[in-house]
Amino acid sequence: SQTIHQWPATLVQPVGSPLSLECTVEGTSNPNLYWYRQAAGRGLQLLFYSVGIGQISSEVPQNLSASRPQDRQFILSSKKLLLSDSGFYLCAWNWASEQYFGPGTRLTVT
């Protein structure tokens, strides 16, 4: 069966510090992968998606970036965090008609 992992589960970082969140998928090959962010009390906002290794599409211009170094690995990064980057970050993968989410990383920027 397919499984999606994210780490860390929670993170507290100071403003201006770098960020690296990792997502890996097991049990499937060449998945479409997505990064979403959910601010407190808000809906999910698509940040990036990838249809293959090295292929990244950005939805919202901001100080975040994404990379896909391996088929089943998707990384979200920032060089300098802003207070507004706080939120719940969710990785998702797409298989046929369904999209499944990882457990998420709760990021608090202080």
Next chain:
Amino acid sequence: GQNIDQPTEMTATEGAIVQINCTYQTSGFNGLFWYQQHAGEAPTFLSYNVLDGLEEKGRFSSFLSRSKGYSYLLLKELQMKDSASYLCAVRLNDYKLSFGAGTTVTVRA
């Protein structure tokens, strides 16, 4: 841009039925998803409709009318554990999902 509307909050009694409506106006359409999200957790997949009509899965049913840009999620025999946020999402032409803000359902004893 994409416009997906759903009510902010709904309250119902244990054992009752609740219907959560979702209307959408999007630049593309390849199906509509419903997700359940408990506080502090990731969303979990409930249903996917791509053709008009009703899809039933146990206590949950989802309906779609593409011509009206309308869907609803029907929750029957409500249980306390159904208290959660319910997210409506439209799959656009390139596999991306656009989400509504979510409907918080509170089930009371």
